[in-house]
Amino acid sequence: SNVTSEARDKLVGVVVKHTGYPEDFIELDQDLEGELGIDTVKQAEIMGDVRDIFSLPVDESFVLSEHPTLNHFLDYIAKMRGEETVVEEVYEETSVNESKLDVSNNMQGCRRWQVEIEACPGTNAPLTVNGTVVLTIDEWGISDSMTDLLRERGFDVIRIGLEPGAKKVSWQEESTSSVCRLDPGNEEQLASLSERFENVCGLIHLAPLQLTSETWSNDLIPSQQLMFSAHSFFGLLKSLDSSLSNKDGFVASVTALDGRHGNHAERFNSLACAASGVTKSYAFEQPHLRCRAFDLHPELILDSASTAKLLLDDLFGLGGDVEIGIDKDYRRWTMVCFAEDLAEETTPLGSDDIWVVSGGGSGVTASSIVGLSDANKNAKATFVLLGRSNLIPETEHWLKFTQKELDEKRMILREELVEQSPDGKVTMVQWNRAWQMRIRSLDIRKTIQSIEKSGNNAEYHVADVMDKLAISTAINKRKVTGIVHGAGLEDSKLVSDKTWQTFDKVTRVKVDGLRALIDACDELPSVVCAFTSVAGRFGNGGQTDYAAANSVLDAEMARISARGDSRGIAIGWTGWRDVGMATRGSIESVFAAAGIETLDVSEGVSCFVDEVMRGGKRRVLVCGSLGLMDKFQSFREKPLKLPPKMASMMDDASRFPFIDKILLSEDGKTLHSQCTLSVADYPFLSDHAIEGVPYHPGVMAMEMFAQNALLLCPGSSIAGFQNIEFGLPIKLMKGALVVRIESTIQTKSGNAILVNSRIVSDLVNSRGEIFGEPRIHHTGVVRLIKSGENVSQFLEKEIKEMPAVGLPIDEELLEHPSFIYLRYFHGPRFQSHGGVLKGVGDLENPGLDGIALMRHQLPNSELFAQEASGEAILLESLPMIFEAAFQNSGLLGMELFKFSSLPVGIEWSTILRVPEKGEKLRLRSLLIYQDEDGVATYNVTVFGEDDSPVVALKNLKLKSMAPIPESQQFTFKR
DSSP states (O other): OOHHHHHHHHHHHHHHHHHOOOGGGOOTTSBTTTTTOOOHHHHHHHHHHHHHHHTOOOOTTOOGGGOOBHHHHHHHHHHHTTOOOOOOOOOOOOOOOOGGGBOGGGOOSOEEEEEEEEEOOOEEOOOOOOSEEEEEOOSSSHHHHHHHHHHHTTOEEEEEEEOTTOSSOEEEEOSSOEEEEEOTTOHHHHHGGGGTOOSEEEEEEOGGGGGGGOOGGGSOSSOSTHIIIIIHHHHHHHHHHHHHHTSOOEEEEEEOSSSSTTSSOSSSOGGGGHHHHHHHHHHHHOTTSEEEEEEEOGGGGGSHHHHHHHHHHHHHHEESOSEEEEOTTOOEEEEEEEEOOOOSOOOOOOTTOEEEEETOSSHHHHHHHHHHHHTTTTOOOEEEEEESSOOOGGGGGOTTOOHHHHHHHHHHHHHHHHHHSTTSOOOHHHHHHHHHHHHHHHHHHHHHHHHHHTTOEEEEEEOOTTOHHHHHHHHTTOOOOEEEEOOOOOOOOOTTTOOHHHHHHHHHHHHHHHHHHHHTSSSOOSEEEEEEEHHHHHOOTTOHHHHHHHHHHHHHHHHHHHHSSSEEEEEEEOOBSSSSGGGSHHHHHHHHHTTOOOBOHHHHHHHHHHHHHTTOOEEEEEESOOGGGOTTOOEEOOOOOOOHHHHHHHTOTTSOTTOSEEEEEETTTEEEEEEEEOTTTOGGGGGSEETTEEBOOHHHHHHHHHHHHHHHSTTEEEEEEEEEEEOSOOBOSSSOEEEEEEEEEEEEETTEEEEEEEEEEEEEOTTSOEEEEEEEEEEEEEEEEETTSOOHHHHHHHHHHSOOOOOOOOOOOSBOHHHHHTTSOOOGGGOOEEEEEEEEEOSSSEEEEEEEOOGGGSSSOOOSHHHHTTOOOOOSSOHHHHHHHHHHHHHHHHHHHSEEEEEEEEEEEEEOOOOOTTOOEEEEEEEEEEOTTSEEEEEEEEEOTTSOEEEEEEEEEEEEEEEOOGGGOOOOOO
């Protein structure tokens, strides 16, 4: 059957007609309500058109809720037309989209970005693979624990012990795994492993954890520690590359800097971060693999069994970002980039400033240093330029040459080379090489000339950047105040094609070069600036070595800054136009293929000068659009500066659990916040799920309104809600979901404030692209009262507004909670009904009395992840008491109408007081009426032990959803 080719286009066309969405954004497996924001009314209209277009007969058995996606619609169309069912299955690993604050898709032009951490709950994406897993051994016992857990999952395990200086590869069969021991710096030993690797589906590189107890400053040059994090990893990937290329699998590296990839701490070994750079780049080379660069808080590695399980659960259970930090409280972080301009005043250079610059004779670094010198005219600062190129004497006279004169010199050089050649011949390569040596010499002289023209001093020294002695000789015991490490090599080739020698050379120029520069100084200079790359930040195909080296430098600059006595600045550049690495060799084509926007020279120089003179520190990016490199949409607008009162409230860790970040704050007018909902962070969601799909409860939406309103209006308290409308459900279809809470002050009258609120989310396709207008889920008004003022008049008005329901009885339970939750879908964290007391009223005015439970009285009171670790969480609006009111009214409706129901709105409610802990709360619901659409209206009041009202709801509306099975129907005596 051609149902998917014929019917799909027609069906999508109907959806486009009814929604206005772009056709290419509509995917067949998206939930119509939860992901496309199409409510049931519009779904019914779409189905009506479908029947007309496909000439389908009337079908009384059709149930809309049983057809949640367009795939289900296609299945139904095929069935009704008597065709074979052909449903397109789409399996996409979708990442959490960070709302309109995310500017990744809208970046134009290059600018400065500060790298920070951001909460990253991950997306639910189980990974099912089988075969052999290769582990490198750590010294903390994690590989031992992980081996046992992997075997329980059905994997075979090979463990690799890295022993520097091992003369040969040795194998030993143990009860739980095969163990291989080898020299991590021996190319041949690592390459030999390919013969023993069969059916390998994954590699977990734990060896970088061995650097947790080591310090880089105690290492040698060339670094031996780097072998544990980078070289051994590269060698293993090279041996496994063909095996991993042919099937699904995974690659992970594990470090223990600070649980945040070294972004804030000062005590860690940055060399471990090389493994993260390799992982990030390999993720681009093998996109079908799940790749993850973990960084653990060091305390976690002390509990090897728990940490091994944590890592495997994450690796096999969660999709999304590659670079993940895990804090000691198990919070999950990733790295993102915030647009952030420098705010400090300029600090000029002086005559006592001596800056040592690697790679400073020509290219990007030279342009930057000349710009710094120009910004400090006549400062008499000294720039000690280091490079490998020799100054050729004749180029001293070329400084004023025109291009024509230089071309003449180039032709003369060819003639000289021909004369010097034994056979009278010279190749183009030989000629170009000889000419480039002269051009580099000329560039160095131009750099020196430019610096001296601006009133500063310049020296050039021939020195390998990895040669500490040569650098020390150039410094000549002077006090160095600044280092700029711009030297670097780049040779883009996939792991399968990259040689060991290339990997070693590219990583060491950056890594060992920085160590040599710092060690050559008597003390750490006040400014240390390393030129890194966007490839180090995000990884890039073909650049495992370059990304490894730059990741180390990024981490080390953050570590230096955290110490406080010096500023470390890692500037992750995009490619520069017309100068530097991006104008030659393979990197230019790599950047172009990835859609990476390059940087104008004048822009780059200006950014560098600002960074070193205006207080820049830690990891910084200077770039525009990064195209394919920005796989997880990592760019954000700059964080807001909050009003002092709001900032102080946010500092209270026990409050505002539904506010991850503030997106918009107009003091006294508007507040927009963001929350990433996930079962991991909000475990109550798992107890509010229908057919396995978590739904964010209406009472928690009201709590979101309350939290936003209180932040918008500091010094106020929650009085109640009105005009609440529960619209499009908040369904967590594929793991985490980002929502925004938007609040605007409606009116202020005396000591009362009304705040309009709504919850919205973006429509996102499987590629992470936002389309259409935001989905509006729930709306309502929060009523606030200013704290500390005379509220008696306000309370008197509230009490007058309360519905008259009478006082609930205080007797033994007629039905226990088990009776209720046999009929409700709610799990223990949302079982807020403590049992039925009695049916009240009569057939014309029926009601129901019951027990309302507070949070601490629930069967499981740990609603939030933080509560599992003993942290207290404060909620503002008594949501579980409201939930008891919903459930009590729903139970009454279930009795009367034989239908289950869900809340759709509240006209008015009040919160008169917060009950005492342990207080017994009774409630009464009275049915007011039911309309022809199946919406029943109730009044509810919750009373305390002293019979005083606590919470009241007027005109709570519940809509009938599904009939109750006859076996579960019931009637209460009245």
